Amino acid sequence: MEQTEQTFLQQRSLRIAHIEPSVTLAVSTKAKMMQKEGIRVVDLSAGETDFPPPTGAIKAVQAVLKGKHLLARYTPTLGIPELRETIAKQYSKKTKETKAISQNNIAVSAGAKQALYNSIAVLCNPNDEVLIPAPIWITYAEQVKLCDGKPVFCKTEEESFAVKADLLRERISSKTKAIILNSPCNPTGAIIPQSELKRIADVALEHKLWLISDEVYEPFVYESYEGGFSSVAGLGQEVFEKSIIISAASKMFSMTGWRLGYAVAPEPLIKAMDALQGHTTSNACSLAQYAVLGALQDARTKKYVQTMRNEFKKRREVMIKRLNQMDLSCQKPGGAFFAFADITRTHLGSVVLCKELLQNAHVACVPGKAFGSDKHIRLSYATSMDEIKKGMDQIEKWLNGGVKGERSPRH
Numbered sequence: 001m002e003q004t005e006q007t008f009l010q011q012r013s014l015r016i017a018h019i020e021p022s023v024t025l026a027v028s029t030k031a032k033m034m035q036k037e038g039i040r041v042v043d044l045s046a047g048e049t050d051f052p053p054p055t056g057a058i059k060a061v062q063a064v065l066k067g068k069h070l071l072a073r074y075t076p077t078l079g080i081p082e083l084r085e086t087i088a089k090q091y092s093k094k095t096k097e098t099k100a101i102s103q104n105n106i107a108v109s110a111g112a113k114q115a116l117y118n119s120i121a122v123l124c125n126p127n128d129e130v131l132i133p134a135p136i137w138i139t140y141a142e143q144v145k146l147c148d149g150k151p152v153f154c155k156t157e158e159e160s161f162a163v164k165a166d167l168l169r170e171r172i173s174s175k176t177k178a179i180i181l182n183s184p185c186n187p188t189g190a191i192i193p194q195s196e197l198k199r200i201a202d203v204a205l206e207h208k209l210w211l212i213s214d215e216v217y218e219p220f221v222y223e224s225y226e227g228g229f230s231s232v233a234g235l236g237q238e239v240f241e242k243s244i245i246i247s248a249a250s251k252m253f254s255m256t257g258w259r260l261g262y263a264v265a266p267e268p269l270i271k272a273m274d275a276l277q278g279h280t281t282s283n284a285c286s287l288a289q290y291a292v293l294g295a296l297q298d299a300r301t302k303k304y305v306q307t308m309r310n311e312f313k314k315r316r317e318v319m320i321k322r323l324n325q326m327d328l329s330c331q332k333p334g335g336a337f338f339a340f341a342d343i344t345r346t347h348l349g350s351v352v353l354c355k356e357l358l359q360n361a362h363v364a365c366v367p368g369k370a371f372g373s374d375k376h377i378r379l380s381y382a383t384s385m386d387e388i389k390k391g392m393d394q395i396e397k398w399l400n401g402g403v404k405g406e407r408s409p410r411h
Protein backbone atom coordinates (compact mmCIF):
# COMPACT_ATOMS: atom_id res chain seq x y z
CA MET A 1 0.00 0.00 0.00
CA GLU A 2 2.78 2.44 1.01
CA GLN A 3 4.68 1.47 -2.12
CA THR A 4 1.63 2.16 -4.30
CA GLU A 5 1.16 5.53 -2.62
CA GLN A 6 4.81 6.46 -3.22
CA THR A 7 4.59 5.45 -6.86
CA PHE A 8 1.37 7.36 -7.34
CA LEU A 9 2.73 10.49 -5.68
CA GLN A 10 5.70 10.42 -8.06
CA GLN A 11 3.60 9.81 -11.13
CA ARG A 12 0.36 11.70 -10.52
CA SER A 13 -0.63 14.53 -12.82
CA LEU A 14 0.44 18.05 -11.91
CA ARG A 15 -3.23 18.92 -12.31
CA ILE A 16 -4.20 16.99 -9.19
CA ALA A 17 -1.00 17.64 -7.22
CA HIS A 18 -2.03 21.25 -6.61
CA ILE A 19 -5.64 20.61 -5.68
CA GLU A 20 -6.76 21.05 -2.07
CA PRO A 21 -9.52 18.74 -0.78
CA SER A 22 -12.76 20.44 0.33
CA VAL A 23 -12.43 21.56 3.97
CA THR A 24 -16.20 21.96 4.31
CA LEU A 25 -16.77 18.33 3.39
CA ALA A 26 -13.93 17.25 5.72
CA VAL A 27 -15.55 19.03 8.70
CA SER A 28 -18.97 17.55 7.92
CA THR A 29 -17.45 14.07 7.63
CA LYS A 30 -15.63 14.42 10.97
CA ALA A 31 -18.83 15.69 12.62
CA LYS A 32 -20.77 12.72 11.23
CA MET A 33 -18.09 10.31 12.51
CA MET A 34 -18.32 11.81 16.00
CA GLN A 35 -22.10 11.45 15.85
CA LYS A 36 -21.71 7.78 14.94
CA GLU A 37 -19.53 7.37 18.00
CA GLY A 38 -22.42 8.64 20.10
CA ILE A 39 -21.33 12.25 20.52
CA ARG A 40 -24.15 14.75 20.05
CA VAL A 41 -22.67 17.25 17.62
CA VAL A 42 -24.46 20.44 16.61
CA ASP A 43 -23.61 20.65 12.93
CA LEU A 44 -23.41 24.25 11.75
CA SER A 45 -20.96 23.36 9.00
CA ALA A 46 -23.11 22.13 6.18
CA GLY A 47 -24.00 24.21 3.15
CA GLU A 48 -27.46 22.70 2.82
CA THR A 49 -30.88 23.36 4.27
CA ASP A 50 -32.97 21.25 6.65
CA PHE A 51 -36.12 21.49 4.47
CA PRO A 52 -37.48 18.56 2.43
CA PRO A 53 -37.62 19.08 -1.35
CA PRO A 54 -40.79 20.79 -2.66
CA THR A 55 -43.94 18.69 -3.15
CA GLY A 56 -43.84 19.25 -6.92
CA ALA A 57 -40.43 17.55 -7.09
CA ILE A 58 -41.52 14.54 -5.04
CA LYS A 59 -44.74 14.10 -7.01
CA ALA A 60 -42.88 14.29 -10.33
CA VAL A 61 -40.46 11.57 -9.26
CA GLN A 62 -43.35 9.42 -8.05
CA ALA A 63 -44.97 9.80 -11.49
CA VAL A 64 -41.73 8.82 -13.19
CA LEU A 65 -41.40 5.75 -10.97
CA LYS A 66 -44.94 4.74 -11.92
CA GLY A 67 -43.65 4.45 -15.45
CA LYS A 68 -44.79 7.68 -17.00
CA HIS A 69 -41.39 8.20 -18.58
CA LEU A 70 -38.58 5.95 -19.75
CA LEU A 71 -36.72 6.55 -16.53
CA ALA A 72 -33.80 4.24 -17.11
CA ARG A 73 -32.58 5.87 -20.31
CA TYR A 74 -30.05 8.55 -21.18
CA THR A 75 -31.53 11.97 -21.74
CA PRO A 76 -30.01 14.48 -24.16
CA THR A 77 -26.65 15.58 -22.71
CA LEU A 78 -27.85 19.12 -21.99
CA GLY A 79 -31.07 17.97 -20.36
CA ILE A 80 -34.66 17.13 -21.29
CA PRO A 81 -36.13 19.83 -23.58
CA GLU A 82 -39.09 20.58 -21.24
CA LEU A 83 -36.72 21.38 -18.37
CA ARG A 84 -34.42 23.53 -20.51
CA GLU A 85 -37.45 25.35 -21.89
CA THR A 86 -38.89 25.99 -18.41
CA ILE A 87 -35.56 27.33 -17.10
CA ALA A 88 -35.22 29.51 -20.22
CA LYS A 89 -38.69 31.00 -19.62
CA GLN A 90 -37.78 31.83 -16.02
CA TYR A 91 -34.64 33.64 -17.12
CA SER A 92 -36.43 35.44 -19.93
CA LYS A 93 -38.55 37.09 -17.22
CA LYS A 94 -35.41 38.46 -15.54
CA THR A 95 -33.91 39.95 -18.66
CA LYS A 96 -34.17 43.54 -19.80
CA GLU A 97 -33.66 44.65 -23.38
CA THR A 98 -32.42 41.18 -24.21
CA LYS A 99 -33.47 38.72 -26.88
CA ALA A 100 -35.60 36.01 -25.30
CA ILE A 101 -33.55 33.30 -23.66
CA SER A 102 -34.30 29.96 -25.29
CA GLN A 103 -33.50 26.39 -24.39
CA ASN A 104 -30.42 26.71 -26.61
CA ASN A 105 -29.05 28.97 -23.87
CA ILE A 106 -29.44 26.33 -21.15
CA ALA A 107 -27.08 23.49 -20.17
CA VAL A 108 -28.33 21.21 -17.39
CA SER A 109 -25.66 19.40 -15.40
CA ALA A 110 -24.92 17.49 -12.20
CA GLY A 111 -25.18 20.41 -9.79
CA ALA A 112 -23.86 23.95 -9.97
CA LYS A 113 -20.37 22.55 -9.49
CA GLN A 114 -20.41 20.82 -12.84
CA ALA A 115 -22.00 23.83 -14.54
CA LEU A 116 -19.17 25.95 -13.15
CA TYR A 117 -16.51 23.48 -14.11
CA ASN A 118 -17.89 23.25 -17.65
CA SER A 119 -17.90 27.05 -17.87
CA ILE A 120 -14.31 27.45 -16.75
CA ALA A 121 -13.16 24.53 -18.89
CA VAL A 122 -14.66 25.92 -22.11
CA LEU A 123 -13.03 29.32 -21.47
CA CYS A 124 -9.62 28.78 -19.87
CA ASN A 125 -6.34 28.16 -21.63
CA PRO A 126 -3.15 27.42 -19.66
CA ASN A 127 -2.14 30.43 -17.52
CA ASP A 128 -5.29 32.40 -18.25
CA GLU A 129 -6.15 34.42 -15.17
CA VAL A 130 -9.55 34.40 -13.53
CA LEU A 131 -10.45 37.12 -11.03
CA ILE A 132 -12.13 35.81 -7.90
CA PRO A 133 -13.33 38.06 -5.05
CA ALA A 134 -12.24 36.89 -1.58
CA PRO A 135 -13.25 35.60 0.93
CA ILE A 136 -15.03 33.13 -1.32
CA TRP A 137 -16.13 29.54 -1.80
CA ILE A 138 -12.80 27.98 -2.62
CA THR A 139 -14.05 25.54 -5.26
CA TYR A 140 -13.81 28.35 -7.85
CA ALA A 141 -10.05 28.58 -7.43
CA GLU A 142 -9.56 24.80 -7.44
CA GLN A 143 -11.63 24.47 -10.63
CA VAL A 144 -9.62 27.23 -12.32
CA LYS A 145 -6.43 25.35 -11.36
CA LEU A 146 -7.90 22.08 -12.68
CA CYS A 147 -8.36 23.85 -16.02
CA ASP A 148 -4.70 25.00 -15.94
CA GLY A 149 -5.75 28.60 -15.31
CA LYS A 150 -4.57 30.90 -12.54
CA PRO A 151 -6.95 32.17 -9.83
CA VAL A 152 -6.29 35.81 -8.92
CA PHE A 153 -7.92 36.74 -5.64
CA CYS A 154 -9.34 40.21 -5.09
CA LYS A 155 -9.66 40.82 -1.36
CA THR A 156 -12.88 42.66 -0.52
CA GLU A 157 -13.31 45.18 2.28
CA GLU A 158 -14.63 43.68 5.49
CA GLU A 159 -17.21 46.37 6.06
CA SER A 160 -19.47 44.80 3.40
CA PHE A 161 -17.42 42.01 1.76
CA ALA A 162 -19.12 42.94 -1.52
CA VAL A 163 -16.70 43.13 -4.44
CA LYS A 164 -16.40 46.48 -6.23
CA ALA A 165 -15.64 47.21 -9.87
CA ASP A 166 -12.55 49.30 -9.01
CA LEU A 167 -11.00 46.45 -7.06
CA LEU A 168 -11.46 44.07 -10.00
CA ARG A 169 -10.15 46.65 -12.46
CA GLU A 170 -6.89 46.93 -10.46
CA ARG A 171 -6.19 43.21 -10.84
CA ILE A 172 -6.81 42.94 -14.58
CA SER A 173 -3.77 41.94 -16.63
CA SER A 174 -3.23 41.03 -20.27
CA LYS A 175 -3.89 37.40 -19.25
CA THR A 176 -7.24 37.98 -17.54
CA LYS A 177 -9.97 35.90 -19.16
CA ALA A 178 -12.91 36.01 -16.77
CA ILE A 179 -14.38 37.30 -13.52
CA ILE A 180 -16.28 35.01 -11.16
CA LEU A 181 -19.03 36.62 -9.09
CA ASN A 182 -21.05 35.05 -6.33
CA SER A 183 -23.94 37.12 -5.03
CA PRO A 184 -25.33 36.35 -2.48
CA CYS A 185 -21.94 35.09 -1.40
CA ASN A 186 -20.80 31.93 0.33
CA PRO A 187 -19.35 32.45 2.99
CA THR A 188 -19.98 36.15 3.70
CA GLY A 189 -23.62 36.51 2.62
CA ALA A 190 -22.60 39.71 0.79
CA ILE A 191 -24.81 40.95 -2.01
CA ILE A 192 -23.49 43.03 -4.88
CA PRO A 193 -25.85 46.01 -5.25
CA GLN A 194 -27.37 46.47 -8.70
CA SER A 195 -25.48 49.69 -9.44
CA GLU A 196 -22.13 48.04 -8.61
CA LEU A 197 -23.03 44.99 -10.67
CA LYS A 198 -23.56 47.31 -13.65
CA ARG A 199 -20.14 48.91 -13.05
CA ILE A 200 -18.55 45.45 -12.89
CA ALA A 201 -20.26 44.48 -16.15
CA ASP A 202 -18.91 47.67 -17.76
CA VAL A 203 -15.38 46.75 -16.67
CA ALA A 204 -15.85 43.25 -18.09
CA LEU A 205 -17.09 44.62 -21.44
CA GLU A 206 -14.33 47.23 -21.61
CA HIS A 207 -11.65 44.55 -21.14
CA LYS A 208 -13.46 41.84 -23.14
CA LEU A 209 -13.72 39.57 -20.10
CA TRP A 210 -16.30 36.88 -19.39
CA LEU A 211 -18.55 37.17 -16.37
CA ILE A 212 -19.33 33.91 -14.60
CA SER A 213 -22.08 34.73 -12.13
CA ASP A 214 -22.89 32.05 -9.56
CA GLU A 215 -26.42 32.84 -8.39
CA VAL A 216 -27.26 29.65 -6.48
CA TYR A 217 -28.26 31.63 -3.37
CA GLU A 218 -30.60 33.92 -5.30
CA PRO A 219 -33.76 32.88 -3.37
CA PHE A 220 -32.08 33.69 -0.05
CA VAL A 221 -32.02 37.48 -0.01
CA TYR A 222 -33.23 39.09 3.21
CA GLU A 223 -32.60 42.79 2.69
CA SER A 224 -33.70 44.89 -0.23
CA TYR A 225 -30.68 46.36 -1.93
CA GLU A 226 -31.43 49.10 -4.42
CA GLY A 227 -34.51 47.31 -5.70
CA GLY A 228 -33.51 43.81 -4.62
CA PHE A 229 -31.17 41.15 -5.90
CA SER A 230 -30.00 41.65 -9.41
CA SER A 231 -29.15 38.81 -11.77
CA VAL A 232 -26.51 39.35 -14.43
CA ALA A 233 -29.31 38.25 -16.78
CA GLY A 234 -30.96 41.63 -16.21
CA LEU A 235 -28.07 43.74 -17.47
CA GLY A 236 -28.97 43.77 -21.16
CA GLN A 237 -28.03 41.93 -24.34
CA GLU A 238 -24.42 43.11 -24.59
CA VAL A 239 -23.64 41.87 -21.07
CA PHE A 240 -25.57 38.62 -21.58
CA GLU A 241 -23.40 37.83 -24.60
CA LYS A 242 -20.34 37.84 -22.33
CA SER A 243 -21.94 36.07 -19.35
CA ILE A 244 -22.54 32.66 -17.91
CA ILE A 245 -25.09 32.46 -15.11
CA ILE A 246 -24.92 29.47 -12.83
CA SER A 247 -27.75 28.19 -10.67
CA ALA A 248 -29.02 24.93 -9.20
CA ALA A 249 -31.88 23.22 -7.44
CA SER A 250 -29.47 22.29 -4.64
CA LYS A 251 -30.07 25.22 -2.32
CA MET A 252 -33.30 26.73 -3.67
CA PHE A 253 -35.20 23.40 -3.55
CA SER A 254 -33.16 21.70 -0.78
CA MET A 255 -32.02 19.08 -3.26
CA THR A 256 -28.24 19.05 -2.73
CA GLY A 257 -27.96 15.29 -3.13
CA TRP A 258 -30.06 15.12 -6.30
CA ARG A 259 -27.33 16.92 -8.24
CA LEU A 260 -29.09 19.25 -10.59
CA GLY A 261 -27.64 22.54 -11.71
CA TYR A 262 -27.50 24.58 -14.90
CA ALA A 263 -25.68 27.22 -16.87
CA VAL A 264 -27.46 30.00 -18.76
CA ALA A 265 -25.17 31.35 -21.47
CA PRO A 266 -24.83 32.37 -25.12
CA GLU A 267 -25.41 29.51 -27.55
CA PRO A 268 -21.79 28.92 -28.68
CA LEU A 269 -20.74 28.33 -25.07
CA ILE A 270 -23.65 25.96 -24.48
CA LYS A 271 -22.62 23.98 -27.57
CA ALA A 272 -19.06 23.74 -26.20
CA MET A 273 -20.43 22.54 -22.84
CA ASP A 274 -22.48 19.95 -24.70
CA ALA A 275 -19.32 18.57 -26.30
CA LEU A 276 -17.43 18.58 -23.00
CA GLN A 277 -20.20 17.08 -20.87
CA GLY A 278 -20.97 14.54 -23.59
CA HIS A 279 -17.51 13.07 -23.08
CA THR A 280 -17.36 13.35 -19.31
CA THR A 281 -20.61 12.63 -17.47
CA SER A 282 -23.32 12.81 -20.17
CA ASN A 283 -26.70 13.97 -18.87
CA ALA A 284 -27.53 14.93 -15.29
CA CYS A 285 -29.54 12.26 -13.46
CA SER A 286 -32.82 11.83 -15.36
CA LEU A 287 -34.94 11.48 -12.20
CA ALA A 288 -33.52 14.70 -10.80
CA GLN A 289 -34.33 16.47 -14.06
CA TYR A 290 -37.99 15.42 -13.88
CA ALA A 291 -38.06 16.37 -10.19
CA VAL A 292 -36.81 19.89 -10.85
CA LEU A 293 -39.18 20.27 -13.79
CA GLY A 294 -42.01 19.21 -11.46
CA ALA A 295 -40.94 21.77 -8.85
CA LEU A 296 -40.64 24.60 -11.38
CA GLN A 297 -44.07 23.85 -12.85
CA ASP A 298 -45.87 23.51 -9.52
CA ALA A 299 -47.61 26.67 -8.27
CA ARG A 300 -46.92 25.70 -4.63
CA THR A 301 -43.15 25.97 -5.09
CA LYS A 302 -43.16 29.78 -4.86
CA LYS A 303 -44.74 29.59 -1.40
CA TYR A 304 -42.29 26.83 -0.43
CA VAL A 305 -39.29 29.03 -1.23
CA GLN A 306 -40.88 32.00 0.57
CA THR A 307 -41.48 29.92 3.70
CA MET A 308 -37.87 28.77 3.70
CA ARG A 309 -36.59 32.32 3.21
CA ASN A 310 -38.79 33.67 6.03
CA GLU A 311 -37.64 30.91 8.35
CA PHE A 312 -33.95 31.56 7.57
CA LYS A 313 -34.47 35.26 8.15
CA LYS A 314 -35.66 34.51 11.70
CA ARG A 315 -32.78 32.12 12.31
CA ARG A 316 -30.32 34.69 10.97
CA GLU A 317 -31.53 37.24 13.54
CA VAL A 318 -30.95 34.82 16.41
CA MET A 319 -27.54 33.59 15.29
CA ILE A 320 -26.11 37.02 14.45
CA LYS A 321 -27.34 38.49 17.74
CA ARG A 322 -25.83 35.67 19.79
CA LEU A 323 -22.50 35.78 17.94
CA ASN A 324 -22.18 39.53 18.49
CA GLN A 325 -23.08 39.12 22.16
CA MET A 326 -20.14 36.69 22.42
CA ASP A 327 -17.89 39.22 20.72
CA LEU A 328 -17.53 36.94 17.71
CA SER A 329 -18.44 39.98 15.73
CA CYS A 330 -20.49 39.48 12.68
CA GLN A 331 -22.33 41.80 10.36
CA LYS A 332 -25.84 40.86 9.32
CA PRO A 333 -25.44 38.99 6.02
CA GLY A 334 -27.78 40.23 3.27
CA GLY A 335 -28.24 36.79 1.75
CA ALA A 336 -27.33 33.07 1.56
CA PHE A 337 -27.52 31.26 4.92
CA PHE A 338 -24.14 31.72 6.58
CA ALA A 339 -22.73 33.90 9.34
CA PHE A 340 -19.08 34.81 8.87
CA ALA A 341 -17.88 35.58 12.37
CA ASP A 342 -14.71 37.42 13.31
CA ILE A 343 -12.76 35.27 15.79
CA THR A 344 -10.10 37.80 16.78
CA ARG A 345 -11.16 37.62 20.44
CA THR A 346 -10.14 33.95 20.65
CA HIS A 347 -6.52 34.63 19.59
CA LEU A 348 -6.67 31.39 17.62
CA GLY A 349 -6.39 30.62 13.93
CA SER A 350 -9.62 29.44 12.32
CA VAL A 351 -8.50 25.82 11.81
CA VAL A 352 -7.42 25.42 15.44
CA LEU A 353 -10.57 27.12 16.70
CA CYS A 354 -12.83 24.88 14.61
CA LYS A 355 -10.99 21.79 15.89
CA GLU A 356 -11.43 23.03 19.47
CA LEU A 357 -15.10 23.80 18.93
CA LEU A 358 -15.75 20.40 17.39
CA GLN A 359 -13.82 18.39 19.97
CA ASN A 360 -14.67 20.34 23.10
CA ALA A 361 -17.90 22.25 22.44
CA HIS A 362 -19.25 19.61 20.03
CA VAL A 363 -20.19 22.23 17.48
CA ALA A 364 -19.09 21.88 13.84
CA CYS A 365 -18.15 25.13 12.05
CA VAL A 366 -15.97 25.71 8.99
CA PRO A 367 -12.60 27.48 9.28
CA GLY A 368 -12.53 30.79 7.42
CA LYS A 369 -9.11 29.76 6.12
CA ALA A 370 -10.97 27.50 3.69
CA PHE A 371 -12.46 30.66 2.16
CA GLY A 372 -9.36 32.85 2.35
CA SER A 373 -9.69 34.45 5.80
CA ASP A 374 -8.06 32.90 8.85
CA LYS A 375 -9.69 35.40 11.23
CA HIS A 376 -13.22 34.17 10.55
CA ILE A 377 -15.30 31.03 10.90
CA ARG A 378 -18.43 30.16 8.91
CA LEU A 379 -21.60 29.01 10.66
CA SER A 380 -24.69 27.90 8.77
CA TYR A 381 -28.15 28.96 9.92
CA ALA A 382 -29.89 26.58 7.52
CA THR A 383 -30.46 24.23 10.44
CA SER A 384 -33.29 24.28 12.99
CA MET A 385 -33.73 27.12 15.47
CA ASP A 386 -33.25 24.65 18.36
CA GLU A 387 -29.94 23.47 16.92
CA ILE A 388 -28.81 27.05 16.38
CA LYS A 389 -29.65 27.99 19.96
CA LYS A 390 -27.97 24.86 21.28
CA GLY A 391 -24.89 25.51 19.16
CA MET A 392 -24.67 29.11 20.35
CA ASP A 393 -25.04 28.01 24.00
CA GLN A 394 -22.26 25.45 23.64
CA ILE A 395 -19.89 27.86 21.90
CA GLU A 396 -20.58 30.46 24.59
CA LYS A 397 -19.93 27.96 27.38
CA TRP A 398 -16.71 26.90 25.73
CA LEU A 399 -15.55 30.50 25.28
CA ASN A 400 -16.29 31.09 28.97
CA GLY A 401 -14.26 28.18 30.21
CA GLY A 402 -14.23 25.22 27.90
CA VAL A 403 -17.21 23.12 29.05
CA LYS A 404 -17.79 19.93 27.07
CA GLY A 405 -20.98 19.31 25.07
CA GLU A 406 -23.47 16.60 26.06
CA ARG A 407 -23.10 12.92 25.30
CA SER A 408 -25.77 11.68 22.99
CA PRO A 409 -28.87 10.45 24.84
CA ARG A 410 -28.70 7.33 22.60
CA HIS A 411 -25.53 6.11 24.37
Ligand SMILES: Cc1ncc(COP(=O)(O)O)c(C=O)c1O
Binding pocket: 047, 110, 111, 112, 113, 114, 137, 182, 185, 186, 214, 216, 248, 249, 250, 251, 256, 260, 261
Ligand atom coordinates in the same frame (compact mmCIF):
# COMPACT_ATOMS: atom_id res chain seq x y z
C1 LIG B 1 -21.55 29.45 -3.99
C2 LIG B 1 -21.80 28.03 -4.30
N1 LIG B 1 -21.92 27.66 -5.58
C3 LIG B 1 -22.13 26.38 -5.92
C4 LIG B 1 -22.24 25.40 -4.95
C5 LIG B 1 -22.43 23.97 -5.37
O1 LIG B 1 -23.72 23.71 -5.68
P1 LIG B 1 -24.15 22.24 -6.17
O2 LIG B 1 -24.36 21.42 -4.95
O3 LIG B 1 -25.39 22.47 -6.96
O4 LIG B 1 -23.04 21.71 -7.01
C6 LIG B 1 -22.12 25.74 -3.61
C7 LIG B 1 -22.20 24.69 -2.59
O5 LIG B 1 -21.99 24.84 -1.44
C8 LIG B 1 -21.90 27.08 -3.27
O6 LIG B 1 -21.79 27.46 -2.00
